[in-house]
Amino acid sequence: MAKSGTIKPDDFSEEISAQRLKSSLWYAIITVLILSCFLVPLQDGNLSFMFSLMMWVTLATGINFIAGFTGYMPFGYVAFYGIGTYVTAILVKVLGVSEYLAVPAAGLSGILLALLFAPTLRLNGIFFAIVSLSLAVVCQRLMSLMPEEITGGSHGLNLGVATDRTHGYYAMLIIMFVALVSASWLGQSRLGKALKAIRDDPDAADAMGIHVSRVRLYAWIMSAFFAALAGGAQAWFTGALDPITAFDVLITAKTVIYAMAGGLGTIIGPVVGTVTLVWIDEIVWQQFPVLNNFLLGLIITLLILFMPRGVVGSLMQRFPHLRKYIM
Amino acid sequence: MNTILLLNGLVGGVIFGAIYALIGCSLNVLCGVLRVVNFAHGEFIIAGSFLSYVLLTLFGLHPILSLPIVTIAFFLIGFGLYYLLIPRLAKSDEPETSSFLLMFGVSLMMIAAMMWIFEADIRAVEFSFDPINVSLLVIQDAYGEGRDGRVIVPTARLVALGINALLIIVLTYFLYRTLTGKAIRAAIMNREAIQIVGINIHSLSASAFGLAAALAGITGVVLAFVVPSIDPNGGQDISLIGFIIIVLGGLGHPVGALIAGVLFGLVEQIATVFLPQAAAQMLGFIILITVIFFRPQGLMGRMTLR
Amino acid sequence: MIPKIVLELKGLNKSFGGLLAVKNVDMLVNESSISGLIGINGAGKTTLMNCISGIYRADSGSLDVMGVSCLNWSPHDIARLGVGRTFQIPRIFKRINLIDNVMVPALNDNTDNKTLYERATECLDKVKLYDLRHNNAEELSGGQQKLLELARIMMFNPKIILLDEPFAGVNPTLCRLMIERIKEMREEGKSFLLVSHDLTSIYQLSDHIYVLNQGQVISEGNVDYVKNDPEVIEAYLGNA
Numbered sequence: 001m002a003k004s005g006t007i008k009p010d011d012f013s014e015e016i017s018a019q020r021l022k023s024s025l026w027y028a029i030i031t032v033l034i035l036s037c038f039l040v041p042l043q044d045g046n047l048s049f050m051f052s053l054m055m056w057v058t059l060a061t062g063i064n065f066i067a068g069f070t071g072y073m074p075f076g077y078v079a080f081y082g083i084g085t086y087v088t089a090i091l092v093k094v095l096g097v098s099e100y101l102a103v104p105a106a107g108l109s110g111i112l113l114a115l116l117f118a119p120t121l122r123l124n125g126i127f128f129a130i131v132s133l134s135l136a137v138v139c140q141r142l143m144s145l146m147p148e149e150i151t152g153g154s155h156g157l158n159l160g161v162a163t164d165r166t167h168g169y170y171a172m173l174i175i176m177f178v179a180l181v182s183a184s185w186l187g188q189s190r191l192g193k194a195l196k197a198i199r200d201d202p203d204a205a206d207a208m209g210i211h212v213s214r215v216r217l218y219a220w221i222m223s224a225f226f227a228a229l230a231g232g233a234q235a236w237f238t239g240a241l242d243p244i245t246a247f248d249v250l251i252t253a254k255t256v257i258y259a260m261a262g263g264l265g266t267i268i269g270p271v272v273g274t275v276t277l278v279w280i281d282e283i284v285w286q287q288f289p290v291l292n293n294f295l296l297g298l299i300i301t302l303l304i305l306f307m308p309r310g311v312v313g314s315l316m317q318r319f320p321h322l323r324k325y326i327m
Numbered sequence: 328m329n330t331i332l333l334l335n336g337l338v339g340g341v342i343f344g345a346i347y348a349l350i351g352c353s354l355n356v357l358c359g360v361l362r363v364v365n366f367a368h369g370e371f372i373i374a375g376s377f378l379s380y381v382l383l384t385l386f387g388l389h390p391i392l393s394l395p396i397v398t399i400a401f402f403l404i405g406f407g408l409y410y411l412l413i414p415r416l417a418k419s420d421e422p423e424t425s426s427f428l429l430m431f432g433v434s435l436m437m438i439a440a441m442m443w444i445f446e447a448d449i450r451a452v453e454f455s456f457d458p459i460n461v462s463l464l465v466i467q468d469a470y471g472e473g474r475d476g477r478v479i480v481p482t483a484r485l486v487a488l489g490i491n492a493l494l495i496i497v498l499t500y501f502l503y504r505t506l507t508g509k510a511i512r513a514a515i516m517n518r519e520a521i522q523i524v525g526i527n528i529h530s531l532s533a534s535a536f537g538l539a540a541a542l543a544g545i546t547g548v549v550l551a552f553v554v555p556s557i558d559p560n561g562g563q564d565i566s567l568i569g570f571i572i573i574v575l576g577g578l579g580h581p582v583g584a585l586i587a588g589v590l591f592g593l594v595e596q597i598a599t600v601f602l603p604q605a606a607a608q609m610l611g612f613i614i615l616i617t618v619i620f621f622r623p624q625g626l627m628g629r630m631t632l633r
Numbered sequence: 634m635i636p637k638i639v640l641e642l643k644g645l646n647k648s649f650g651g652l653l654a655v656k657n658v659d660m661l662v663n664e665s666s667i668s669g670l671i672g673i674n675g676a677g678k679t680t681l682m683n684c685i686s687g688i689y690r691a692d693s694g695s696l697d698v699m700g701v702s703c704l705n706w707s708p709h710d711i712a713r714l715g716v717g718r719t720f721q722i723p724r725i726f727k728r729i730n731l732i733d734n735v736m737v738p739a740l741n742d743n744t745d746n747k748t749l750y751e752r753a754t755e756c757l758d759k760v761k762l763y764d765l766r767h768n769n770a771e772e773l774s775g776g777q778q779k780l781l782e783l784a785r786i787m788m789f790n791p792k793i794i795l796l797d798e799p800f801a802g803v804n805p806t807l808c809r810l811m812i813e814r815i816k817e818m819r820e821e822g823k824s825f826l827l828v829s830h831d832l833t834s835i836y837q838l839s840d841h842i843y844v845l846n847q848g849q850v851i852s853e854g855n856v857d858y859v860k861n862d863p864e865v866i867e868a869y870l871g872n873a
Binding site: 071073075119123125126127129130131133134135137141142144145249253256260290291292293294296297298299300301303304305306308 | 419424605
Binding site: 007200320 | 734
């Protein structure tokens with residue numbers, strides 16, 4: 001085909017440079033984040049808070065794959081997290097497996113559960129949400145119903161002194177790192193573009209040759225994988241779990257809010273949203289514990305009404321030239 | 328012996344079924360007319376229970392007498408909430424998921440507010456009817472010679488059933504015989520068409536929201552008769568049951584919700600006779616998931632959301 | 634030389650409940666040609682398009698694309714045979730930018746990123762949307778979105794393209810651009826089935842016209858024949 005006058009000859013290399021700029025900024029941000037998390041134990045900092053931060057960043061980044069990129073809002077996201085905690089705890093406490101193996105195994109269990117729940121992706125918007133939520137409730141009830149020797153029934157399990165806290169902390173750091181790198185990759189890959197096409201118009205994507213059910217399954221598995229790993233690391237770090245907290249709907253809620261506040265569908269969004277809101281949450285919780293859930297509810301209400309695309313998303317809408325810098 | 332348990336389960340099924348039917352009906356009005364998936368519905372119901380509790384403890388007002396007050400108060404709240412929340416929602420990328428999240432936020436706020444006012448303790452609504460229990464059936468020698476088996480129902484529950492039945496009749500009459508009710512049903516069937524014939528969809532929707540809220544409030548009062556303890560955190564479970572009912576009965580189909588509610592109540596209560604509590608609860612969700620996959624339009628529904 | 638048949642319908646029927654929307658339709662589209670499809674609103678044009686692209690499953694008759702019988706195939710599979718389609722209300726991917734929009738059909742191809750990018754920018758350039766390539770599709774006007782759909786189809790590179798009201802709501806300059814591109818693509822060997830109420834464009838473009846009324850083909854032929862066919866004048870054109 002003849003080249004037209006309007007296309008610049010070095011267009012593609014310009015495009016590459018622009019991508020490089022975007023990813024450099026992004027890598028800078030996550031390097032700062034990872035370094036600061038890395039240094040905390042060495043400086044006797046607040047391990048619990050930083051662990052929590054890393055966990056929420058992982059969860060928010062994870063949910064972004066299926067929600068922000070593919071357009072499915074999994075209201076039962078906590079099911080994968082919960083399975084991760086339980087598989088890790090059972091392997092360590094009941095079967096005596098080392099945590100270093102148990103946590104990756106938890107990730108695997110997340111993938112298996114995702115495959116089991118994959119048929120729900122055929123459902124449209126609101127049915128998907130309700131079924132997702134119901135499945136999480138079913139998982140929770142199942143865990144409390146199972147024999148006490150295995151799952152600890154409704155009291156849960158206590159790993160006691162078997163686990164090393166600091167190692168659990170670093171496990172979470174590694175998991176967060178992998179999640180962020182995966183997100184970087186997805187944001188620039190063809191898979192990422194295909195997912196967004198599915199989000200915007202699945203039938204048109206289908207007619208254009210995208211294998212919709214296969215492609216969105218990849219995003220679904222990725223999301224589940226990181227949630228399960230996060231759960232596993234949590235079990236390692238805190239050494240205790242019970243069915244109520246492991247499958248708490250508030251975990252899904254907070255993940256969604258943190259990711260949305262930043263901006264679903266962007267890569268930076270979930271990180272920015274999580275770090276900001278987790279800090280605010282910590283400050284508010286110290287001073288006004290009762291106000292906490294109210295504020296959470298208020299934030300999500302205001303977000304949906306006024307900034308459904310989150311801070312980053314709305315900024316990119318208002319100021320399109322920022323898109324050059326934001327991944 | 329098992330017969331007694333079974334009969335008790337049956338009676339409980341009808342009583343709870345009527346409540347579920349009401350929950351399903353009010354939720355249906357919201358989902359159908361407004362395409363709003365009201366995740367805060369359970370909290371509205373709990374708030375209704377709390378309101379009658381407050382009226383009882385502060386003013387000694389008998390819960391039955393609090394019904395009109397609750398109805399009016401909740402209608403106004405619902406009406407106002409509509410204008411506050413819903414019009415903006417229509418402009419979003421995904422109105423249904425957004426409405427789910429929005430109402431989830433509202434539910435969090437309501438739980439927090441109720442926890443703050445009433446603290447996390449479960450409150451008991453203290454009043455009783457005279458006699459406390461009614462014996463429905465006596466099976467002689469059921470537990471051996473001379474020891475009869477009785478199917479006993481607390482009077483409060485019978486009263487609740489009576490109120491529920493009355494409400495269901497009134498509601499059905501309203502939806503099928505009055506002009507506003509028919510307009511609401513028409514809006515469920517075709518939102519665009521109803522505007523073309525000149526009906527102001529906003530004021531109709533606001534009224535529908537108000538109606539649904541009022542129904543939720545009433546359900547809360549009646550619920551206190553049946554389960555006389557109010558748990559601020561119990562809303563989510565109620566909302567989920569509500570979703571099960573409307574999916575079973577058919578989204579947007581009020582009568583379908585009524586039938587599904589009663590059926591579900593029966594299945595649940597009879598299941599608790601044979602299964603542990605947690606398993607019986609799971610049964611409901613398993614039914615929901617099965618129905619969504621194999622018959623998404625429910626028992627009687629003709630429409631599926633979107 | 635016998636022209637190659639790209640699309641052939643024989644006795645196609647489609648009803649909805651009691652309503653027979655498409656009645657015994659025969660149609661033949663050759664390689665490197667443009668066929669127009671006209672008729673009043675409700676005549677069954679879009680239903681027929683939907684049957685061809687697989688969104689509706691026809692009740693009976695035969696549907697052959699490139700010689701392959703595909704009557705009850707899914708839209709996905711029919712698209713894979715080489716059928717591209719645009720819609721009355723453009724179905725573009727709103728929240729991604731124009732380049733990515735155009736790249737979607739070729740994401741599965743075995744080409745490197747550079748080639749993919751260059752092909753995409755060329756398609757955008759042909760519809761004069763190159764300068765807006767970093768904008769999100771939702772920021773375009775309705776007419777521009779139709780052009781974007783066309784660019785995306787170019788990237789998809791099908792053998793036959795179904796255009797459903799491509800000119801509706803598009804300003805004359807952009808219309809001319811679209812007409813030029815369509816003609817170019819015809820020279821390259823592509824075929825078109827074009828539904829439109831814009832008779833000027835239909836007359837400019839079509840090698841062959843089908844006139845649909847109440848689900849049936851009441852007339853077909855070249856432009857002059859159809860224009861002067863008394864049945865067509867009565868049903869659709871009026872006495873101009």
